[in-house]
Amino acid sequence: MLELVIISTLNGVLYGMLLFLMASGLTLIFSMMGVLNFAHASFYMLGAFFGYQISKFTGFWIGLVAAPVVVGGIGALVERYGLRNVHRHGHVPELLFTFGLAYVIEEVVQMVWGKLPVDYRVPAVLDFPAFTVFGTNYPAYKLFMLAISVAIFLALLAVLTRTRVGLIIQAALTHPNMVAMLGHDVPKVFMLVFGVGTGLAAVAGVIAGPALVTQANMAGLLGPILFVVVVVGGLGSLTGAFAASLLIGLVQTFAISLDVSVASVFRAVGIDATPSEGVLGDLWNVTIAQVGPIIPYLLLVLVLIARPTGLLGNREA
Amino acid sequence: MSAALAMPAAAAATAPALLEVEDLHAYYGKSHILQGVSFRVGAGEIVSILGRNGVGRSTTLKAIMGDVPPRGQIRFKGQAIAGLKPYAVARRGLGYVPEERAIFPKLTVRQNLALGEKGGRRGGRWSYADIFRLFPRLEERIDTPGGVLSGGEQQMLTICRTLMGDPDLIMIDEPTEGLSPQMVARVAEMIGEIAARGVSVLLVEQKLTIALKLSQRLYVMGHGQVVFEGTPAALSADEAVRREWLEV
Numbered sequence: 019m020l021e022l023v024i025i026s027t028l029n030g031v032l033y034g035m036l037l038f039l040m041a042s043g044l045t046l047i048f049s050m051m052g053v054l055n056f057a058h059a060s061f062y063m064l065g066a067f068f069g070y071q072i073s074k075f076t077g078f079w080i081g082l083v084a085a086p087v088v089v090g091g092i093g094a095l096v097e098r099y100g101l102r103n104v105h106r107h108g109h110v111p112e113l114l115f116t117f118g119l120a121y122v123i124e125e126v127v128q129m130v131w132g133k134l135p136v137d138y139r140v141p142a143v144l145d146f147p148a149f150t151v152f153g154t155n156y157p158a159y160k161l162f163m164l165a166i167s168v169a170i171f172l173a174l175l176a177v178l179t180r181t182r183v184g185l186i187i188q189a190a191l192t193h194p195n196m197v198a199m200l201g202h203d204v205p206k207v208f209m210l211v212f213g214v215g216t217g218l219a220a221v222a223g224v225i226a227g228p229a230l231v232t233q234a235n236m237a238g239l240l241g242p243i244l245f246v247v248v249v250v251g252g253l254g255s256l257t258g259a260f261a262a263s264l265l266i267g268l269v270q271t272f273a274i275s276l277d278v279s280v281a282s283v284f285r286a287v288g289i290d291a292t293p294s295e296g297v298l299g300d301l302w303n304v305t306i307a308q309v310g311p312i313i314p315y316l317l318l319v320l321v322l323i324a325r326p327t328g329l330l331g332n333r334e335a
Numbered sequence: 336m337s338a339a340l341a342m343p344a345a346a347a348a349t350a351p352a353l354l355e356v357e358d359l360h361a362y363y364g365k366s367h368i369l370q371g372v373s374f375r376v377g378a379g380e381i382v383s384i385l386g387r388n389g390v391g392r393s394t395t396l397k398a399i400m401g402d403v404p405p406r407g408q409i410r411f412k413g414q415a416i417a418g419l420k421p422y423a424v425a426r427r428g429l430g431y432v433p434e435e436r437a438i439f440p441k442l443t444v445r446q447n448l449a450l451g452e453k454g455g456r457r458g459g460r461w462s463y464a465d466i467f468r469l470f471p472r473l474e475e476r477i478d479t480p481g482g483v484l485s486g487g488e489q490q491m492l493t494i495c496r497t498l499m500g501d502p503d504l505i506m507i508d509e510p511t512e513g514l515s516p517q518m519v520a521r522v523a524e525m526i527g528e529i530a531a532r533g534v535s536v537l538l539v540e541q542k543l544t545i546a547l548k549l550s551q552r553l554y555v556m557g558h559g560q561v562v563f564e565g566t567p568a569a570l571s572a573d574e575a576v577r578r579e580w581l582e583v
Contacts (some may be wrong), residue, residue, distance in 0.1 A: 186450065187441070188442060192440060198425070199433075201453040204422060
């Protein structure tokens with residue numbers, strides 16, 4: 019049991035931090051520009067594929083730096099020449115624009131790299147067990163992922179709270195027009211935030227690519243969870259996104275490893291009830307691990323009913 | 336009304352124009368809010384725009400800042416600024432204090448003031464010491480989030496924030512709205528101090544007494560147009576204009 023708690027906590031925090039790398043950019047972009055960027059997870063996927071491609075020529079480490087820079091650059095261009103023009107026509111066209119962009123990126127990735135997973139591997143220097151708890155080896159690469167995510171989180175926090183650009187971004191979260199009328203080039207700050215936000219998603223892609231599967235459907239798999247994180251945390255709240263990322267990360271990781279059903283709980287307390295066949299019987303025997311994938315969405319629905327602004331948000335979702 | 340328009344305004348003739356607005360139009364969707372507004376603010380002048388709610392006074396300021404798309408001529412320091420982005424207008428030396436104050440609620444007083452400063456500019460007319468001398472209260476609350484200040488304190492903060500950007504002309508929208516009489520007096524004092532440092536002031540006011548006391552010249556707006564232009568003495572004398580366009 020203790021083994022399960024320790025390993026699942028580590029994995030959950032790691033997954034949560036990866037989610038936060040993406041959710042932070044998504045929520046910052048939403049609060050500043052009012053755009054829910056449907057293509058955000060696509061930039062994560064681009065990060066993984068660019069990281070893979072660059073690593074084939076130069077090795078993992080250059081890919082780790084170069085792929086997010088390239089993807090962030092693409093993100094900045096998308097904002098400057100795409101979103102900024104669409105913005106004039108209102109929020110719905112913006113939403114449709116990012117929605118279309120997600121499809122375009124997916125199709126392009128399929129055309130270039132195909133539908134099958136690519137062979138993106140953990141670099142040899144990190145391919146060893148870091149430590150062993152209760153007979154389980156914990157891979158060094160996962161600790162590396164955790165370290166990168168935490169480092170970026172701290173850097174982001176420092177930039178937002180200690181620098182002038184961070185101050186401008188914080189102010190623009192609530193009053194972008196006023197910030198502009200004080201003489202700050204807000205459109206340029208928007209472009210920067212979009213570029214850095216998509217770049218951070220790409221970092222998540224590069225480091226998650228070798229650990230998970232680098233495949234053309236990875237954006238589609240992750241995108242919905244990302245929206246759950248941002249909405250549960252509260253649209254536009256960075257602290258909310260952080261809390262929700264960890265929450266969803268832990269919930270999903272623990273759910274997978276919990277082989278518990280209503281029947282097993284009753285059995286544990288000594289009641290051996292066997293209900294009728296059919297739907298009721300199925301519900302009786304279904305394990306938490308089996309319903310794991312639904313839990314985040316269930317959480318989303320519950321949060322929206324009880325607190326439409328999300329856990330820490332202050333505007334309507 | 337026609338008599339008032341024909342009356343020469345003494346100050347206008349002497350002060351060189353800092354801001355000249357000519358035949359300004361602005362729209363919200365299909366509604367034609369500003370229908371050919373013309374006025375000018377001279378260097379070092381305090382000028383007020385009066386009028387009832389909804390006649391387009393705030394929209395005039397927003398159109399000058401580029402926050403609402405303007406049509407017509409706007410010249411600042413002799414250069415055309417209509418069509419520029421708000422940040423570019425601000426960087427030319429136009430300061431704006433909105434009616435809703437737009438304090439950054441989660442940032443401290445110090446951070447709010449810092450955001451008023453424009454990057455790379457030093458040695459303007461206003462230092463933090465000046466601001467704190469005028470409003471010791473702001474220094475006491477320097478590390479307090481802007482959102483928890485009282486209405487009067489927020490009004491001080493928003494004016495001071497704009498001053499930190501060292502504008503040559505500051506446009507202030509309804510600064511005394513909802514303030515206590517003591518606070519109103521402080522704001523009036525502040526506006527006097529601003530003008531004393533050679534900064535022109537364009538004031539949008541509801542309170543006739545304040546505007547008459549502070550301004551060198553006044554404009555009265557009605558239905559998106561200027562309906563009166565003149566000195567405080569001229570407006571005081573013109574009961575017909577006051578009754579038709581100002582009194583409720």
